[in-house]
Amino acid sequence: xxxxxxxxxLKAKDYKSDVKPIWCAGCGxxxxxxxxxxxxxxxxxxxxxxxxxxxxxxxxxxxxxxxxYGFHGIHGRALPIATGLKVARPDLTxxxxxxxxxxxxxxxxxxxxxxxxxxxxxxxxxxxEVYGMTKGQASPTTxxxxxxxxxxxxxxxxxxxxPAAIALAAxxxxxxxxxxxxxxxxxxxxxxxxxxxxxxxxxxLSPCVTFHPEQKAWKQTVHEQTQTTTADRVVAAQRxxxxxxxxxxxxxxxxxxxxxxHAAPAHPATLEQMAARFLTG
Amino acid sequence: xxxxxxxxxxxxxxxxxxxxxxxxxxxxxxxLLESIARFGLYALMTxxxxxxxxxxxxxxxxxxxxxxxxxxxxxxxxxxxLDWLNVDRFADELxxxxxxxxxxxxxxxxxxxxxxxxxxxxLAAPLSQLAAESENGRANMxxxxxxxxxxxxxxxxVKETAQDILKxxxxxxxxxxxxxxxxxxxQAPEKKIVTPLTQPASPTTRWNIxxxxxxxxxxxxxxxxxxxxxxxxxxxxxLEWLAPNLERLxxxxxxxxxxxxxxxxxxxxxxxxxxxxxxxxxxxxSLMMEGLGLAVASETPVVVSxxxxxxxxxxxxxxSEQSDLNxxxxxxxxxxxxxxxxxxxxxxxxFTTEWAVKLAETLxxxxxxxxxxxxGQARAVIDPxxxxxxxxxxxxxxxxxxxxxxxxTEDAVSPMAIPGDxxxxxxxxxLEHNQLGTPSATATDHQLQLDKRRNKLSGFDYGDDWADIxxxxxxxxxxxxxxxxxxxxxxxxLTRAGYPTxxxxxxxxxxxxxxxxxxxxxxxxxxxxxxxxxGAQFYDYLNARKVLPxxxxxxxxxxxxxxxxxxIVNHIMKGL
Ligand SMILES: Cc1ncc(C[n+]2csc(CCOP(=O)(O)OP(=O)(O)O)c2C)c(N)n1
Ligand code: SF4
Ligand SMILES: [Mg+2]
Numbered sequence: 040x041x042x043x044x045x046x047x048x049l050k051a052k053d054y055k056s057d058v059k060p061i062w063c064a065g066c067g068x069x070x071x072x073x074x075x076x077x078x079x080x081x082x083x084x085x086x087x088x089x090x091x092x093x094x095x096x097x098x099x100x101x102x103x104x105x106x107x108y109g110f111h112g113i114h115g116r117a118l119p120i121a122t123g124l125k126v127a128r129p130d131l132t133x134x135x136x137x138x139x140x141x142x143x144x145x146x147x148x149x150x151x152x153x154x155x156x157x158x159x160x161x162x163x164x165x166x167x168e169v170y171g172m173t174k175g176q177a178s179p180t181t182x183x184x185x186x187x188x189x190x191x192x193x194x195x196x197x198x199x200x201x202p203a204a205i206a207l208a209a210x211x212x213x214x215x216x217x218x219x220x221x222x223x224x225x226x227x228x229x230x231x232x233x234x235x236x237x238x239x240x241x242x243x244l245s246p247c248v249t250f251h252p253e254q255k256a257w258k259q260t261v262h263e264q265t266q267t268t269t270a271d272r273v274v275a276a277q278r279x280x281x282x283x284x285x286x287x288x289x290x291x292x293x294x295x296x297x298x299x300x301h302a303a304p305a306h307p308a309t310l311e312q313m314a315a316r317f318l319t320g
Numbered sequence: 321x322x323x324x325x326x327x328x329x330x331x332x333x334x335x336x337x338x339x340x341x342x343x344x345x346x347x348x349x350x351x352l353l354e355s356i357a358r359f360g361l362y363a364l365m366t367x368x369x370x371x372x373x374x375x376x377x378x379x380x381x382x383x384x385x386x387x388x389x390x391x392x393x394x395x396x397x398x399x400x401x402l403d404w405l406n407v408d409r410f411a412d413e414l415x416x417x418x419x420x421x422x423x424x425x426x427x428x429x430x431x432x433x434x435x436x437x438x439x440x441x442x443l444a445a446p447l448s449q450l451a452a453e454s455e456n457g458r459a460n461m462x463x464x465x466x467x468x469x470x471x472x473x474x475x476x477x478v479k480e481t482a483q484d485i486l487k488x489x490x491x492x493x494x495x496x497x498x499x500x501x502x503x504x505x506x507q508a509p510e511k512k513i514v515t516p517l518t519q520p521a522s523p524t525t526r527w528n529i530x531x532x533x534x535x536x537x538x539x540x541x542x543x544x545x546x547x548x549x550x551x552x553x554x555x556x557x558x559l560e561w562l563a564p565n566l567e568r569l570x571x572x573x574x575x576x577x578x579x580x581x582x583x584x585x586x587x588x589x590x591x592x593x594x595x596x597x598x599x600x601x602x603x604x605x606s607l608m609m610e611g612l613g614l615a616v617a618s619e620t621p622v623v624v625s626x627x628x629x630x631x632x633x634x635x636x637x638x639x640s641e642q643s644d645l646n647x648x649x650x651x652x653x654x655x656x657x658x659x660x661x662x663x664x665x666x667x668x669x670x671f672t673t674e675w676a677v678k679l680a681e682t683l684x685x686x687x688x689x690x691x692x693x694x695x696g697q698a699r700a701v702i703d704p705x706x707x708x709x710x711x712x713x714x715x716x717x718x719x720x721x722x723x724x725x726x727x728x729t730e731d732a733v734s735p736m737a738i739p740g741d742x743x744x745x746x747x748x749x750x751l752e753h754n755q756l757g758t759p760s761a762t763a764t765d766h767q768l769q770l771d772k773r774r775n776k777l778s779g780f781d782y783g784d785d786w787a788d789i790x791x792x793x794x795x796x797x798x799x800x801x802x803x804x805x806x807x808x809x810x811x812x813x814l815t816r817a818g819y820p821t822x823x824x825x826x827x828x829x830x831x832x833x834x835x836x837x838x839x840x841x842x843x844x845x846x847x848x849x850x851x852x853x854x855g856a857q858f859y860d861y862l863n864a865r866k867v868l869p870x871x872x873x874x875x876x877x878x879x880x881x882x883x884x885x886x887x888i889v890n891h892i893m894k895g896l
Pocket of ligand 1 (some may be wrong): 096098172173247
């Protein structure tokens, strides 16, 4: 009754690939990568059972830096790729990563619909309030008076959008805010999000030191939320309206379970039976 | 040429039924089509409806013959009008000749002058009056009985068919319908107005199927188990067929939020190892293009079934046109080799869709299958379809040491690892990459991967299925998709008239097997490229491939009216 000796448990570094990130020194995204690998190690997930899906952006480069299955897709479409993968392969743990531009601008429609579809996915958005990859344009979360981009020299003049509030309104069951400057807090949130049996959205404040150097000050302004997690959508909505968008923690957690797309067919049929339905007479 | 001689050799009967919304035209057509099938004959039934969502006018056009029917005829022999409301909207689609007969409900007013009929060509029958004699009686059922009688279909066959098709509607409706059919059947006019159909000696097994259903069946036979799509006319029935049937097979369909989502969902599912497809029409295909580029670059097999309609933009959503060819061929950005196929008939939609799935899986690429409204939403009585010989399985990773997802191999297809496979973890990428899949912007990697993605398609042996070639002669009709039906019939008419004609109906549009194409048209002296679009898209494509002699002509005519055989014959005769 002697099987092969048990493999030593995987460490966070075992979930990292040896591809060198293209990120600028000091970019917030490094800490998110670490937190993800730590939380995968903590949950002892077999690497081949994990898939990381992303769109396009600095943040979306993350899958290549991990040693699990990955899909680096196209701008804004990470959630649909992940949706197809999860429906086809419910056995996999599917994580989705991306940026604020990827998720809230070009991919905004998918964000709403992934929230309401409520598949068992974890969606991690690294919000730096800018399009980092394309060298610093305004995103939907950029403050209206930010004038650093040549495209919008007078600022966007548009109210910035509150991703957590949108997720709540669209029906997400798990909504949290994390900060790349607090890697251990982020790891805990991620671990809980991955285990959550439904669509889990983590809005991660992740500074772009190159195009938003002032975000280095987030170290001082980000704080833990004062209230405890609520399971009441109305309460959560109220809190999010008064939110300074700098409070971290699990904001909302619904007790409802994820939908499973793949029930056993109620009326199974073979291809031959299907074809036979077209016979005349 | 004399069309009458043609008819005596290719006996067929063309019948149209028109009426406003709610008059039951479509149900009448369904019962008639299935009755014809049970009688042992072949038929094609197309359907035209107005722009209204519900309650508009509609028409069904049915052509019956003792051999498979792939095209409408030039004229209708018999037209049954349940009413004349909005008839102007589709009168263009109802060509009639000096021999056509129009049969109208006597309560519904005279035949409109635009049909320009002689008095002998007009008949009236008291359809509504007879219907009113029974409770819930309906004029369309009386009309059905009368039509069946005129066409020579046995009353029992029609009644049994009606019983099967109407049983869901409850006993009362069924009983009154059967009564109406009998009454109509008893209303024989004094003179014989069409030659009745004759029953074949030994009817064989037949199918009654629509083009969209045929595409769906081909898809699941090819192995498709996941579909994501966004509804669009005229592809929706394909999705409606797939949803319950995928479920029966243990697969599933997701209704996506848009086509950007649907194409990416199928990429995700296919990455997960499940053969996947989406169905759409022109506007949706346009939205999918960026995603298809990703599938090509990441070598993730996916299939798109594109049921074409009149374009550009919203165009004519309910009518047919073959005008998405350029989009399918050239719509992807970058150098993105992929497969483009065309379904040559309703029956061929099974074969071609199944083949497309198997090719996409074998070659780890994108396959776009072009069908169109005239085929997708039409029904036909056909011989059972065939399946391609290709096994069509994905080449999976077996070597786990030093796994390279985009390894350069002899056939340029790399073994694909599926999530769950230990030691083969990789990141699929739309960024140019090296053999490992790691992003790379070097000239060498770009060249190697471009070559690989091209060579796996160009080096594959597609065999004889690339086209359906028929007939021998000096004249050659080169065509694709649904235009093949009219072209084939035109070739037969020309051949019978002493102008032997060959047809080359191309199923594999891209990559076009150049050598085989040249061999197929070799020995012909007059080539005509036949297609239903305004821009001569196929003709231009073939010219760009330099496979046509400079003298080859083009017959390119946009929708919404279907191409008809005589139109092609006339075009050839003019040029001779
Ligand atoms: C269809 C398309 N449009 C535009 C781009 C260019 N583009 C690449 S990344 C990006 C924005 C990325 O911003 P974000 O998602 O916030 O990621 P970050 O780089 O800030 O991490 C844009 C506009 C693209 N790749 N594809
Ligand atoms: S540009 Fe900004 S987001 Fe991109 S890597 Fe540099 S610091 Fe990070
Ligand atoms: Mg950003």
